[in-house]
Amino acid sequence: MSESPLITPRTLKGFRDYLPAAMLQREKVIATAQRVYRSYGFSPIDTPALEFEEILLGKGGEETDKQMYRFEDAGGRRVGMRFDLTVPLARFAAQHIADLGTPFKRYHIATVWRGENTSRGRYREFMQCDFDTIGTTAVAADIETGLVIHDLFHALGFDAIAIRVNNRQVLTGMLEKLGLADRATAILRALDKLGKIGREKVADEMMQVAGATASQADDVLRLSELKGSNHEVLAAVENLLDGNERGLAGAARLREVLGGMAAAGVPDERVKLDVAIARGLGYYTGVIFETFLDELPDIGSVCSGGRYDNLAELYTKQQLPGIGASLGLDRLLSAMEELGRVAKVATPAPVFIPFFDGARLHDYLRLARGLRSHGLGVEVYPEPKKLGQQLKYADRRGCKLAVILGSQEFEGAKCQVKVLATSTTHEVDLAAPGGGAWNAEVAAEKLAAKLAELLAAG
Amino acid sequence: MSESPLITPRTLKGFRDYLPAAMLQREKVIATAQRVYRSYGFSPIDTPALEFEEILLGKGGEETDKQMYRFEDAGGRRVGMRFDLTVPLARFAAQHIADLGTPFKRYHIATVWRGENTSRGRYREFMQCDFDTIGTTAVAADIETGLVIHDLFHALGFDAIAIRVNNRQVLTGMLEKLGLADRATAILRALDKLGKIGREKVADEMMQVAGATASQADDVLRLSELKGSNHEVLAAVENLLDGNERGLAGAARLREVLGGMAAAGVPDERVKLDVAIARGLGYYTGVIFETFLDELPDIGSVCSGGRYDNLAELYTKQQLPGIGASLGLDRLLSAMEELGRVAKVATPAPVFIPFFDGARLHDYLRLARGLRSHGLGVEVYPEPKKLGQQLKYADRRGCKLAVILGSQEFEGAKCQVKVLATSTTHEVDLAAPGGGAWNAEVAAEKLAAKLAELLAAG
Numbered sequence: 001m002s003e004s005p006l007i008t009p010r011t012l013k014g015f016r017d018y019l020p021a022a023m024l025q026r027e028k029v030i031a032t033a034q035r036v037y038r039s040y041g042f043s044p045i046d047t048p049a050l051e052f053e054e055i056l057l058g059k060g061g062e063e064t065d066k067q068m069y070r071f072e073d074a075g076g077r078r079v080g081m082r083f084d085l086t087v088p089l090a091r092f093a094a095q096h097i098a099d100l101g102t103p104f105k106r107y108h109i110a111t112v113w114r115g116e117n118t119s120r121g122r123y124r125e126f127m128q129c130d131f132d133t134i135g136t137t138a139v140a141a142d143i144e145t146g147l148v149i150h151d152l153f154h155a156l157g158f159d160a161i162a163i164r165v166n167n168r169q170v171l172t173g174m175l176e177k178l179g180l181a182d183r184a185t186a187i188l189r190a191l192d193k194l195g196k197i198g199r200e201k202v203a204d205e206m207m208q209v210a211g212a213t214a215s216q217a218d219d220v221l222r223l224s225e226l227k228g229s230n231h232e233v234l235a236a237v238e239n240l241l242d243g244n245e246r247g248l249a250g251a252a253r254l255r256e257v258l259g260g261m262a263a264a265g266v267p268d269e270r271v272k273l274d275v276a277i278a279r280g281l282g283y284y285t286g287v288i289f290e291t292f293l294d295e296l297p298d299i300g301s302v303c304s305g306g307r308y309d310n311l312a313e314l315y316t317k318q319q320l321p322g323i324g325a326s327l328g329l330d331r332l333l334s335a336m337e338e339l340g341r342v343a344k345v346a347t348p349a350p351v352f353i354p355f356f357d358g359a360r361l362h363d364y365l366r367l368a369r370g371l372r373s374h375g376l377g378v379e380v381y382p383e384p385k386k387l388g389q390q391l392k393y394a395d396r397r398g399c400k401l402a403v404i405l406g407s408q409e410f411e412g413a414k415c416q417v418k419v420l421a422t423s424t425t426h427e428v429d430l431a432a433p434g435g436g437a438w439n440a441e442v443a444a445e446k447l448a449a450k451l452a453e454l455l456a457a458g
Numbered sequence: 459m460s461e462s463p464l465i466t467p468r469t470l471k472g473f474r475d476y477l478p479a480a481m482l483q484r485e486k487v488i489a490t491a492q493r494v495y496r497s498y499g500f501s502p503i504d505t506p507a508l509e510f511e512e513i514l515l516g517k518g519g520e521e522t523d524k525q526m527y528r529f530e531d532a533g534g535r536r537v538g539m540r541f542d543l544t545v546p547l548a549r550f551a552a553q554h555i556a557d558l559g560t561p562f563k564r565y566h567i568a569t570v571w572r573g574e575n576t577s578r579g580r581y582r583e584f585m586q587c588d589f590d591t592i593g594t595t596a597v598a599a600d601i602e603t604g605l606v607i608h609d610l611f612h613a614l615g616f617d618a619i620a621i622r623v624n625n626r627q628v629l630t631g632m633l634e635k636l637g638l639a640d641r642a643t644a645i646l647r648a649l650d651k652l653g654k655i656g657r658e659k660v661a662d663e664m665m666q667v668a669g670a671t672a673s674q675a676d677d678v679l680r681l682s683e684l685k686g687s688n689h690e691v692l693a694a695v696e697n698l699l700d701g702n703e704r705g706l707a708g709a710a711r712l713r714e715v716l717g718g719m720a721a722a723g724v725p726d727e728r729v730k731l732d733v734a735i736a737r738g739l740g741y742y743t744g745v746i747f748e749t750f751l752d753e754l755p756d757i758g759s760v761c762s763g764g765r766y767d768n769l770a771e772l773y774t775k776q777q778l779p780g781i782g783a784s785l786g787l788d789r790l791l792s793a794m795e796e797l798g799r800v801a802k803v804a805t806p807a808p809v810f811i812p813f814f815d816g817a818r819l820h821d822y823l824r825l826a827r828g829l830r831s832h833g834l835g836v837e838v839y840p841e842p843k844k845l846g847q848q849l850k851y852a853d854r855r856g857c858k859l860a861v862i863l864g865s866q867e868f869e870g871a872k873c874q875v876k877v878l879a880t881s882t883t884h885e886v887d888l889a890a891p892g893g894g895a896w897n898a899e900v901a902a903e904k905l906a907a908k909l910a911e912l913l914a915a916g
Contacts, residue, residue: 041837
């Protein structure tokens with residue numbers, strides 16, 4: 001075997017390995033999302049990575065269909081790898097909702113695959129973190145979606161966020177009022193580019209592609225460009241929509257959502273009514289959310305979602321309205337890196353025990369287990385190499401404290417704790433009260449307290 | 459769209475949806491494995507689900523190659539879906555070990571795919587939970603692997619386990635001594651069936667397939683069948699291997715591993731020297747582990763692994779010895795279900811707040827957020843339906859406590875807490891000290907304390 005030529009170890013274009021430091025950060029964000037979603041009663045589900053192609057293709061002809069990884073399996077079935085978590089949710093809901101009952105609140109954190117053009121800096125394998133409330137049109141679910149977004153970013157350490165809220169019914173009502181309802185798709189597609197290409201080009205596109213008049217385009221843009229406090233914007237929206245029932249109902253819903261979020265304790269300055277956001281074309285029908293970091297607004301929305309009328313129409317006659325949102329994990333992690341919020345740590349264990357005295361392996365292993373039973377992460381170096389080499393290893397991995405124990409320390413029932421970042425050393429007395437010889441349990445308990453104190457001090 | 463015929467919602471054969479109750483249990487076991495692996499300083503990594511076919515095919519001709527999902531991607535590359543986490547680890551290590559340094563301790567919890575015959579009750583998509591220490595031959599790493607296995611099952615609530623330990627060098631030494639070294643594969647393949655087909659048939663196979671004499675087969679089986687305390691078995695092994703250096707070194711290593719695990723605090727009765735286990739054929743070269751549940755030994759090993767000489771020989775000239783093991787997540791979850799250890803709970807939130815008074819939505823939402831800030835999982839029903847219907851929903855999902863608040867309760871600054879399993883009700887005073895009107899913060903704090911007390915009481 002060893003005579004064969006080596007195979008070059010490499011990953012496919014658009015795919016990545018996650019090394020420890022990156023993966024620790026990912027697991028931390030994922031665990032935070034899980035905790036917040038769970039605290040609201042959203043339950044986890046999972047669905048297969050592979051599904052029948054027919055299920056995933058859905059409505060057909062869309063960008064995602066082209067990007068889907070699909071093939072014939074060994075049994076001759078046409079299959080595909082999921083490209084999002086919404087299509088699998090629709091299939092899942094159609095299949096199981098009778099057993100699950102409504103409202104059904106689920107989160108789903110899982111990998112999806114898209115054969116995208118990697119030149120745009122996109123990856124072909126990435127993770128989505130969705131939560132949805134299905135089977136209710138209640139405004140409480142709309143409000144709660146906003147609360148989850150707020151609490152999620154608070155838990156992630158981001159209080160300086162702007163949750164932008166709109167309602168598709170406001171835009172739809174405006175188009176109805178202007179007689180443009182039949183050209184809604186083209187108008188909204190143009191409007192979605194407002195932030196990128198500016199007012200003039202959006203108006204041009206509305207006229208050229210959707211056949212709007214200059215005055216109609218201007219009316220849509222005036223609605224989208226309303227500025228001021230949420231109350232001022234709402235009043236102006238209601239004014240512009242005067243006489244259109246759908247639009248006014250949409251504005252009233254927004255009033256309820258904003259009021260509910262404020263009443264539940266979300267600071268007013270964190271929630272911003274923004275009549276320009278449309279979030280794509282066909283899917284959303286009600287309240288929509290986008291979330292921006294104050295420190296890095298240009299990276300775009302890091303958590304988006306909205307209300308839809310009918311989740312699973314391809315698979316069931318049962319109408320399933322709902323609302324949900326999705327954390328943009330990769331975008332958020334990039335942002336955290338750019339903001340210097342990612343610790344350069346490649347180990348989950350802050351405490352390091354060098355294998356210093358070659359005859360004392362059993363004592364090191366026993367002490368480490370004792371420290372773990374007090375909740376500490378502890379790594380023991382496996383070989384009695386030179387202390388300097390071992391400490392270099394610990395330092396490079398990002399361990400915080402090294403517990404140095406030689407025969408002298410064991411005999412004196414004490415140890416040296418070295419703070420690796422500063423090289424300061426603390427001698428810790430590990431003797432039982434009243435003195436006495438080394439006792440592993442007593443030593444673990446006393447040492448755990450001191451290590452916890454040093455870790456808390458940073 | 460709604461006029462099109464419906465697509466039948468279904469999953470592929472061998473693939474499963476995980477509904478909330480099952481998924482909550484999976485997430486709990488996964489989180490426990492993460493916690494224990496981390497406590498020893500194992501760091502998480504991840505690798506792509508899709509790799510170049512050439513990388514995954516590896517040595518070729520094996521069962522897993524036939525079972526691999528593979529296809530040509532849109533760019534004309536031959537690709538495959540990973541069928542285990544060991545081959546990706548080997549590729550990963552070859553590619554990154556120079557940056558990571560050794561020893562490198564990683565865990566990897568991820569989905570793998572195999573187009574297996576589902577009639578054997580196997581799934582085509584399942585999860586593996588591996589941990590490995592790479593780049594060291596130190597016995598400390600062998601001992602630690604045993605400690606991790608022990609602590610993992612302890613954390614999962616299983617103290618009644620048997621960790622079976624062997625060393626491939628003992629078997630290899632015996633075969634050398636008997637002059638059967640060139641037929642090791644066939645002999646060990648037969649020996650691996652000892653538990654299933656019995657002594658006689660194993661001896662037959664050794665004779666017919668490997669060309670062993672009856673006396674040789676008997677010698678191998680006598681070694682494998684040694685009974686008694688670990689010390690007795692070790693002494694007998696050394697006796698049988700007398701004169702064979704490799705075998706005696708293997709026995710000495712076992713003595714160190716057993717001694718180290720005992721010294722670190724693992725109860726002796728949990729670790730059992732078992733000279734019969736070989737764990738497959740080519741891969742393992744040193745100490746090997748299997749783990750059995752005392753309550754359900756027949757389901758087989760729920761955590762297995764061992765030491766190998768050279769992880770990544772297909773991809774690099776650098777020799778990378780290591781040791782690792784893998785939790786059999788699906789097998790363990792089946793066992794937990796069979797043992798009645800799985801709670802029938804479909805929600806992560808034990809506390810339920812009915813939307814009882816239609817005018818009080820804001821108060822419910824604010825109270826719920828207050829309770830969450832005290833660490834409680836709380837679900838608010840989104841619609842003001844009949845109380846009985848809401849409580850039925852909560853009960854079916856497995857919520858533990860319902861907090862019932864109508865206008866009378868808000869006015870009196872109190873509430874009713876219903877224990878759903880028993881229908882007993884507790885009235886809780888939520889007024890500020892000295893009495894007074896409803897105050898959301900005070901109410902949340904007092905209620906959180908009472909709810910925590912009731913949850914702790916079961």
